[in-house]
Amino acid sequence: xxxxxxxxxxxxxxxxxxxxxxxxxxxxxxxxxxxxxxxxxxxxxxxxxxxxxxxxxxxxxxxxxxxxxxxxxxxxxxxxxxxxxxxxxxxxxxxxxxxxxxxxxxxxxxxxxxxxxxxxxxxxxxxxxxxxxxxxxxxxxxxxxxxxxxxxxxxxxxxxxxxxxxxxxxxxxxxxxxxxxxxxxxxxxxxxxxxxxxxxxxxxxxxxxxxxxxxxxxxxxxxxxxxxxxxxxxxxxxxxxxxxxxxxxxxxxxxxxxxxxxxxxxxxxxxxxxxxxxxxxxxxxxxxxxxxxxxxxxxxxxxxxxxxxxxxxxxxxxxxxxxxxxxxxxxxxxxxxxxxxxxxxxxxxxxxxxxxxxxxxxxxxxxxxxxxxxxxxxxxxxxxxxxxxxxxxxxxxxxxxxxxxxxxxxxxxxxxxxxxxxxxxxxxxxxxxxxxxxxxx
Amino acid sequence: xxxxxxxxxxxxxxxxxxxxxxxxxxxxxxxxxxxxxxxxxxxxxxxxxxxxxxxxxxxxxxxxxxxxxxxxxxxxxxxxxxxxxxxxxxxxxxxxxxxxxxxxxxxxxxxxxxxxxxxxxxxxxxxxxxxxxxxxxxxxxxxxxxxxxxxxxxxxxxxxxxxxxxxxxxxxxxxxxxxxxxxxxxxxxxxxxxxxxxxxxxx
Numbered sequence: 001x002x003x004x005x006x007x008x009x010x011x012x013x014x015x016x017x018x019x020x021x022x023x024x025x026x027x028x029x030x031x032x033x034x035x036x037x038x039x040x041x042x043x044x045x046x047x048x049x050x051x052x053x054x055x056x057x058x059x060x061x062x063x064x065x066x067x068x069x070x071x072x073x074x075x076x077x078x079x080x081x082x083x084x085x086x087x088x089x090x091x092x093x094x095x096x097x098x099x100x101x102x103x104x105x106x107x108x109x110x111x112x113x114x115x116x117x118x119x120x121x122x123x124x125x126x127x128x129x130x131x132x133x134x135x136x137x138x139x140x141x142x143x144x145x146x147x148x149x150x151x152x153x154x155x156x157x158x159x160x161x162x163x164x165x166x167x168x169x170x171x172x173x174x175x176x177x178x179x180x181x182x183x184x185x186x187x188x189x190x191x192x193x194x195x196x197x198x199x200x201x202x203x204x205x206x207x208x209x210x211x212x213x214x215x216x217x218x219x220x221x222x223x224x225x226x227x228x229x230x231x232x233x234x235x236x237x238x239x240x241x242x243x244x245x246x247x248x249x250x251x252x253x254x255x256x257x258x259x260x261x262x263x264x265x266x267x268x269x270x271x272x273x274x275x276x277x278x279x280x281x282x283x284x285x286x287x288x289x290x291x292x293x294x295x296x297x298x299x300x301x302x303x304x305x306x307x308x309x310x311x312x313x314x315x316x317x318x319x320x321x322x323x324x325x326x327x328x329x330x331x332x333x334x335x336x337x338x339x340x341x342x343x344x345x346x347x348x349x350x351x352x353x354x355x356x357x358x359x360x361x362x363x364x365x366x367x368x369x370x371x372x373x374x375x376x377x378x379x380x381x382x383x384x385x386x387x388x389x390x391x392x393x394x395x396x397x398x399x400x401x402x403x404x405x406x407x408x409x410x411x412x413x414x415x416x417x418x419x420x421x422x423x424x425x426x427x428x429x430x431x432x433x434x435x436x437x438x439x440x441x
Numbered sequence: 442x443x444x445x446x447x448x449x450x451x452x453x454x455x456x457x458x459x460x461x462x463x464x465x466x467x468x469x470x471x472x473x474x475x476x477x478x479x480x481x482x483x484x485x486x487x488x489x490x491x492x493x494x495x496x497x498x499x500x501x502x503x504x505x506x507x508x509x510x511x512x513x514x515x516x517x518x519x520x521x522x523x524x525x526x527x528x529x530x531x532x533x534x535x536x537x538x539x540x541x542x543x544x545x546x547x548x549x550x551x552x553x554x555x556x557x558x559x560x561x562x563x564x565x566x567x568x569x570x571x572x573x574x575x576x577x578x579x580x581x582x583x584x585x586x587x588x589x590x591x592x593x594x595x596x597x598x599x600x601x602x603x604x605x606x607x608x609x610x611x612x613x614x615x616x617x618x619x620x621x622x623x624x625x626x627x628x629x630x631x632x633x634x635x636x637x638x639x640x641x642x643x644x
């Protein structure tokens with residue numbers, strides 16, 4: 001009785017896992033393809049279709065809202081974009097409280113059971129894009145609210161990360177290890193600091209603008225170590241503090257977010273002694289991050305077909321996400337190994353116990369164990385697919401009148417890969433016009 | 442035994458599956474409901490109640506009445522949101538306007554956003570309405586005081602993000618439109634402590 005009940009439950013368990021995570025991975029890649037091709041209308045339709053088919057479930061809510069936020073942002077639907085980003089932010093906040101049932105579930109199956117609660121930089125960038133949304137809508141007060149949220153989050157991350165390093169340092173009685181925060185401090189987002197400097201300066205908060213500009217310089221110095229671009233512009237960005245020296249903010253996004261691919265490791269142990277049942281099979285899967293190599297070497301703005309203004313590479317968001325992933329890699333790998341080992345040992349023990357009473361059934365359970373390891377061991381490939389790879393910015397002061405501004409995305413040989421053209425009207429009352437474009441390549 | 446186990450499983454699934462996805466209850470608008478720790482209707486109500494009591498009871502009102510023999514006229518200006526949350530300040534400024542008007546002791550005129558629509562209507566009447574019903578131009582009631590203010594917030598959080606303390610301070614002022622003199626400053630402070638649980642049983 002007990003055995004047959006167990007078998008029924010076991011089969012039911014395997015079947016209930018389903019292939020949802022595989023379906024979600026495919027959906028994410030479809031979304032990425034349509035977004036990077038610039039087909040935002042189709043991306044919106046895809047999202048609605050996926051939501052209707054329950055491909056994004058409650059545990060994937062953060063991801064769904066981040067993807068929606070970006071797609072609607074670049075579709076020009078800034079209100080809707082902010083709604084999705086706000087939902088993502090609230091979900092990240094609520095996901096602080098971990099579900100015990102999901103934790104147990106993930107230990108028995110894989111990390112796809114866990115709620116996707118967002119990376120620290122995702123939690124930060126959503127405020128950055130919300131600020132850009134409000135700037136497009138000319139709601140400066142709301143943009144400043146997002147700016148304050150960005151600076152607060154960065155301060156909190158700074159305290160947390162430096163606090164942890166200091167705590168480790170104090171508890172290290174050997175004094176042999178140097179505990180530091182690492183080469184890249186994701187809590188210091190240059191993009192967020194740049195935007196904050198501009199907004200505070202325009203709001204007349206000069207002290208806050210100065211603090212943000214100083215942090216911007218620190219962030220750029222820290223990120224220089226991971227940059228693949230040759231930044232030959234020696235800038236300290238002090239001009240951002242002078243709100244009267246510019247009335248247009250030029251923003252370009254290039255590249256793509258990194259993506260994860262699954263790597264499987266299969267280990268089969270056998271002493272080839274037929275008298276003893278010492279075969280042992282172990283499979284564990286882990287995600288490997290791949291970055292997309294952008295063809296864009298630099299971005300420039302051409303004003304009225306005459307004035308050429310190079311944009312400054314403010315942040316390599318793809319590199320930051322790769323660095324954050326690198327820091328988490330040991331935890332992800334060791335968790336996968338422990339989980340896979342536990343499952344393998346567990347199924348082997350059960351099949352051995354059963355095999356002593358009924359050899360055929362024991363072999364069948366061993367086979368079931370093999371199937372379950374193959375089926376349940378799957379890497380968590382979830383990630384924000386539509387996040388841009390790099391952010392470029394510059395400010396400029398244009399005289400009163402109507403101007404044509406063309407944002408050009410250039411290759412390393414000076415060829416224009418893509419351009420976006422805008423017509424803007426500058427009046428004596430213009431505080432700040434935002435020109436924004438994206439080329440996902 | 443196996444049948445009882447299967448039956449238990451089936452009944453459990455039915456119970457979970459048949460449970461309604463949400464439940465709606467009507468409650469008194471004055472009920473305090475703190476769901477997320479963020480700024481909510483209770484905060485707006487507390488601010489409005491305290492500011493109304495304070496504004497109506499301070500000496501500036503009697504002094505104005507004595508000097509001018511008429512109630513003061515107030516226009517609502519900009520209440521700046523300098524906090525970290527998107528707060529609709531109109532929720533409590535409208536409450537103040539309502540209380541002022543209904544008390545009969547303070548007159549309120551339309552704000553700069555509101556009166557533009559009225560001015561457009563008045564202009565339209567000059568051309569399209571009958572002579573008897575056309576409203577005269579340049580007859581607006583000038584405000585004696587403008588109400589301005591700001592909301593600010595300070596957030597403090599533990600390193601493990603488990604506990605969060607939020608402090609709001611709301612300032613409202615009446616400024617004399619002619620002399621720039623501030624005749625009343627109201628202040629309301631609200632502090633909240635939000636404690637997060639590490640774990641929960643449900644998914």
